[in-house]
Amino acid sequence: MSKEDLKLAFTRHATSKIHELEDLNSISTLGFRGEALPSIASVSMFTAISAEIDSKGNEIRIHGSEEKSFKPSAALIGTTCKVQNLFYNTPARRKFLKKPETEQAVINSMMRRFMLSRPEVAFKMMSNNKIVYDVPKQELSERINAIYGSTFKNGILPVELTKDPYTVKGFTGNLSLIKKRQGEQYIFLNGRFIKNRLLNSSIYSAYQSLIQRGEFPFFVLFLEMPPELFDVNVHPAKLEVRFINEWQIYHVIKTSITSVLQDILKVIPDYNSYQHFPAHSSKETEPLHLEKAPSGSIAQFEQAPHKRIDSEFNGLIDKSDPQIQRAHLRMESTLDDIKMPNEELQPVSNHIWQIHKKYLITEIKSGIVIIDQHVAHERVLFEEAKKAIEGQGFPSQTVLFPQSLKLQPEEYESLLEITHYLNKIGFRFREFGENTIIIDEIPPDINWGNESQIIREIIDQYISVKKIDPSFIDQIAAIYACKSAVKAGDQLNPEERIHLVDRLFSTDHPYYCPHGRPIIINLSINELDQRFERNT
Structure with a gap:
């Protein structure tokens, strides 16, 4: 900026984006109100240095809207802004700031938007003297890979559709990148990040037959259209826009995604038994410096819910319930080879x-018993995981090809908070570069290659609740059990079937899985006779 513009930039409502009234109908820049710089300078100690080509630089210092100095300064071409002591003069506003980790997570999210919207610009972000992001100028696909890790490299599908006057470009994810938590969905309108539930629903509807309720695909889409077809001046943060014909845009975006999802081989989840990366030695990695025990505030929850119920709410449960009685009878028969008094279950x-x-x-x-093999194994693993978390933990098995797992900064911080519980169920990992870990050991029952997905889902669950209580501990065990259990379609030999049934009836609650689905269905002789219309 020139000397005159630098001084004028901190005057309220001073903008170089609007020259005539008609310009409000064709805004093509991210900012246009002239409020950002003066607003920040009014609640902080602000320093700006700027220089044009072939001219000397100038520096302005403003403390709480009051100009402290304006003088020539040595400077590179361009503008450098420095904000210090934010809200130093408005302590009431400062009190409303959330925890540093929460504020940092919001900043990280904002930076990801900037980095994805402008891949042709290099970004470097540091926090607490640690590099959070450092990305060069690159293509959008390479920028996605740099931010989210190599697992996204083969999972993104290019999107491109032109339907005058609209153009849609970018990438959408295949089923390997589906998550249970929102936050990795980006729509940029003429370069501006926007939030629009209708446009998001157009993308979700394209995935409708491929994903379940509560699952969210990854996408980074750039929507280009003439500025006179929408209005950005409807929200203070300019995150929401109003379209002249939003349903037309809905169908354009849905069509662009649907056409990409036609290639089923590219859409289905990848099978990666291991993730390949350059050879490394233990000298190149660092152990994670973590607490080896849970905090005192949560240790009280490390007890199975049914045990707490028995001790704290004794008398509230009807132990004469026939289902509970039969479960215990079958358990005793399996473990102790005691003849069951109930002859019908023999x-x-x-x-x-x-x-x-x-x-x-x-x-x-009395008839026949039908057992769902997946939910039966899920119940077994769930109760074993609960006991491991409450006790000494699972033993681990070392993997031949360790997986690397790249996380976002806020995900990495959450991982550090719950590592104690991951260690209890058998995961062992160490730091490997920026917000990245290497998984060296895994629980004995999980399928090789699932470890990254299990850890990601547990992190997502923790981020969504942000507290460790009995329900979260149940969720850890449930996620581990669901991903590790035998699946529908897995062949079991006779010995494995017997072993699974024996393990099921040695659990405390063999009738329902952790998600509430039934495990066992009993068809009695009387029911079968009625089906076949037999009178005897």
């Missing part, structure tokens, strides 16, 4: 059949 066959690689069926005196 097995009359040693065979357990597998149907469609999904259900297990066995014969009992």
